[in-house]
Amino acid sequence: xxxxxxxxxxxxxxxxxxxxxxxxxxxxxxxxxxxxxxxxxxxxxxxxxxxxxxxxxxxxxxxxxxxxxxxxxxxxxxxxxxxxxxxxxxxxxxxxxxxxxxxxxxxxxxxxxxxxxxxxxxxxxxxxxxxxxxxxxxxxxxxxxxxxxxxxxxxxxxxxxxxxxxxxxxxxxxxxxxxxxxxxxxxxxxxxxxxxxxxxxxxxxxxxxxxxxxxxxxxxxxxxxxxxxxxxxxxxxxxxxxxxxxxxxxxxxxxxxxxxxxxxxxxxxxxxxxxxxxxxxxxxxxxxxxxxxxxxxxxxxxxxxxxxxxxxxxxxxxxxxxxxxxxxxxxxxxxxxxxxxxxxxxxxxxxxxxxxxxxxxxxxxxxxxxxxxxxxxxxxxxxxxxxxxxxxxxxxxxxxxxxxxxxxxxxxxxxxxxxxxxxxxxxxxxxxxxxxxxxxxxxxxxxxxxxxxxxxxxxxxxxxxxxxxxxxxxxxxxxxxxxxxxxxxxxxxxxxxxxxxxxxxx
Numbered sequence: 001x002x003x004x005x006x007x008x009x010x011x012x013x014x015x016x017x018x019x020x021x022x023x024x025x026x027x028x029x030x031x032x033x034x035x036x037x038x039x040x041x042x043x044x045x046x047x048x049x050x051x052x053x054x055x056x057x058x059x060x061x062x063x064x065x066x067x068x069x070x071x072x073x074x075x076x077x078x079x080x081x082x083x084x085x086x087x088x089x090x091x092x093x094x095x096x097x098x099x100x101x102x103x104x105x106x107x108x109x110x111x112x113x114x115x116x117x118x119x120x121x122x123x124x125x126x127x128x129x130x131x132x133x134x135x136x137x138x139x140x141x142x143x144x145x146x147x148x149x150x151x152x153x154x155x156x157x158x159x160x161x162x163x164x165x166x167x168x169x170x171x172x173x174x175x176x177x178x179x180x181x182x183x184x185x186x187x188x189x190x191x192x193x194x195x196x197x198x199x200x201x202x203x204x205x206x207x208x209x210x211x212x213x214x215x216x217x218x219x220x221x222x223x224x225x226x227x228x229x230x231x232x233x234x235x236x237x238x239x240x241x242x243x244x245x246x247x248x249x250x251x252x253x254x255x256x257x258x259x260x261x262x263x264x265x266x267x268x269x270x271x272x273x274x275x276x277x278x279x280x281x282x283x284x285x286x287x288x289x290x291x292x293x294x295x296x297x298x299x300x301x302x303x304x305x306x307x308x309x310x311x312x313x314x315x316x317x318x319x320x321x322x323x324x325x326x327x328x329x330x331x332x333x334x335x336x337x338x339x340x341x342x343x344x345x346x347x348x349x350x351x352x353x354x355x356x357x358x359x360x361x362x363x364x365x366x367x368x369x370x371x372x373x374x375x376x377x378x379x380x381x382x383x384x385x386x387x388x389x390x391x392x393x394x395x396x397x398x399x400x401x402x403x404x405x406x407x408x409x410x411x412x413x414x415x416x417x418x419x420x421x422x423x424x425x426x427x428x429x430x431x432x433x434x435x436x437x438x439x440x441x442x443x444x445x446x447x448x449x450x451x452x453x454x455x456x457x458x459x460x461x462x463x464x465x466x467x468x469x470x471x472x473x474x475x476x477x478x479x480x481x482x483x484x485x486x487x488x489x490x491x492x493x494x495x496x497x498x499x500x501x502x503x504x505x506x
Contacts, residue, residue, distance in 0.1 A: 034084060034369050035070040049076045054220035060354045060382050060464035063087070067383050073369050078104070083376045086366060087383035089390065089415045094366045095377055098358035099126070099425055102376030105357050108218045109466070111237060112210055116283030117290045129287070130428055132276060136191075136267045137428050142435050145265065146190040150439040153189040154182055164448055164478035172453055172475035176304045179440075180204060183300035186436050187292060191267040194251050199243065206236035207293065215465040244288045248272055248281065267291060291429070297467050298352060299433045303440050305350035306342055308460065308474060309398040310445075311452045317342070317400055318445075325446050335438045341400035343437055347418040348391075349398055351468050354382035356420050381417065382464070390415060448478040 037049060049062070056062040063085055066074050072088035081104050086092060100122040113119055118129050135141065153159060160181035163173045184204050188195050213223070213233040223230040251272045254260050260269075268288065271277070277284045310318045324338045335343075346352070356379050364371045371377060388395040391402065419427040427433075444450070453475045463471040 032369055034073060034075045034371070036075040037066070050078060050220040058219065058464035060351065060468075063355075063378075063380050063383055064386070067380065073367050081376065082372075083378060084366075084369075084371050085378040085380050087380040088367065089384060091367050092379050092381075092384070092415075092417070092421070095358055095360075095364065095379065096421060098360050098364070098377070099123075100359050100361075101126075101425075102357050102359040102374075105376050105378070109214050112214060112240070113290045113293065114282060114286035116280065117286040119290055126425070128276065130425070132274060133267065133270060133428055136265075136270050137432050139431050142431055146432065147435060147439060149190040149193075150186045150436050151443065153185040154440055154443045156185070159185050161443075161447075164444075165480055167476075167478040169449070169451070169477050169479040172477060175307060175452075175474045175476050176301075176470055178476075179304035179307065180208075180296065180300035182303065182440050183436065184292075184296040186299075186439075187295035191291060191295065192247060192288070193266055194254065194268065195243075195247050203240070203243065206240050207296075209233060209236045210240065211293075211297070218465070240289065241285065244285045244292070245281070247288065248284055294427075295429055295432065295436075298429075299436045301350075301467050301469050302343065302346055302352050302433070303437050304470065305352065305468075306346040306437065306441060307444070307450075307476075308470070309346060309349065310342070311450060311476070313398045317398065321441070322445055325442050329446075335434060337404065338400065339438050339441065340434070341403040342441070343434055344403045344416070344418075345398060345400040348385045348416065349396075350462060351382035351385055351464065353418050353467060354464050355380050382468075384415070446481075448480055451477045453477065 037052070053059055053062040056065060062076075066076070067085070067087040072091055073084065073086055075082055075084050077083065083105070086095065101119070103120050103122075106119055109119070118126065118133075121129055154161060157165075160178055163171075163178060167173055181200070181204060184200055184207075185197075188197065188200060209232060213229070217223075223233070247268070248271075251260075251268055255264070255272070271284050271287055310321065321338055321342055324336050328334065328336050358377050358379070359374055360371075360377075362373050364375075364377070366377075384390065386395060394402075419430040419433075460474055461471040462468045
């Protein structure tokens with residue numbers, strides 16, 4: 001029934017889309033050529049823009065320069081594949097009905113997640129899997145089940161915060177490594193409870209090696225076959241796949257032995273027990289890795305950037321958030337209003353997710369340009385997030401209040417969509433990720449006095465990929481606050497202050 005219902009819903013959506021085109025056809029006009037880089041500007045012997053992207057440093061840098069020069073719609077080539085990029089709210093709005101993703105744009109991560117991953121699924125198959133996984137990621141399940149597990153992960157004496165406890169205000173702690181470790185721990189504790197927790201440091205190290213290798217290939221870097229880098233990548237990739245397959249087999253063994261507790265309600269249980277993947281264990285492994293990577297990567301980088309902005313930016317934002325945390329200690333699992341504003345502004349300013357992509361089996365008209373069928377269409381969120389005309393003259397500053405003072409509420413919905421928006425295909429882990437990050441910030445900012453160590457540059461440059469991480473390192477020292485009442489003094493970059501003083505800054 002679920003399969004049939006989902007299939008019918010997807011087909012109905014396609015039929016309605018075609019009817020809309022036939023009943024309300026756009027006025028005829030000769031197609032306007034989509035702007036693009038002239039062939040004369042390509043490097044000798046090149047027919048695509050991979051080299052230009054590599055010189056720019058990333059797809060984000062490449063598109064930033066092109067859109068500044070050519071406007072909100074442009075085209076470029078990766079190999080023989082023509083790609084159209086959109087960088088305007090109205091353009092996003094006009095492709096909001098598209099559901100399918102262009103698999104060509106994600107092929108560089110295929111070695112990690114596999115072609116059987118949800119990331120590569122389209123049509124009825126994608127709709128089916130979203131419906132299959134949605135209950136395990138619903139707001140109710142997150143609140144009733146996962147939030148306590150997030151807190152358990154962040155408070156574990158042997159977990160990532162152990163480094164903060166051992167810092168004692170002196171030993172430096174890598175802030176990005178801490179944030180990524182927290183996210184990976186929380187995802188494993190909540191979605192993959194049967195995974196041996198002692199493997200987490202090795203898993204994070206292996207994942208970092210694999211991810212950095214894959215992102216390097218996106219900008220044209222070629223690793224020599226048999227080189228130390230290539231061999232290390234292959235070894236760690238095989239280890240990750242083997243670990244995921246072992247996790248699946250261990251779960252089944254425990255299920256057969258009747259040794260499952262709350263694990264039977266986890267995401268792992270859904271993947272392991274569903275009949276949808278009958279005879280397709282490779283697809284089960286692909287989705288396990290996809291969720292493990294997706295759940296940790298986005299959240300870990302979001303937490304890093306939030307802490308970086310709070311600890312190095314205007315002090316009033318940190319004080320206001322600390323005051324809200326202290327005020328709502330009895331409801332620590334709720335994402336309070338200013339916490340939500342901080343996370344939203346972090347996702348915008350850091351451009352944690354720079355772009356998404358869709359495609360259509362029929363031609364699509366966007367901002368007057370006709371995009372041919374099956375053309376990958378990039379929605380360049382990261383470019384639009386830098387638009388001062390939309391966000392205001394303080395567009396390059398960390399200002400969470402822009403999400404709470406009414407300015408954002410008057411903007412079109414497509415103006416801010418860090419977890420996607422098109423075709424009803426919003427990231428299924430959106431609430432999971434936001435709640436996970438809120439639990440981390442609640443704990444860190446109410447339990448530790450954090451200090452950022454001096455750095456040769458106060459500004460850490462972003463490294464743009466599928467997810468944005470820091471290009472450099474930031475280290476902090478931490479001193480644990482002894483009691484809950486002590487946390488009410490507030491944790492600031494230089495010294496604790498009284499709650500009454502904090503209130504004056506709000």
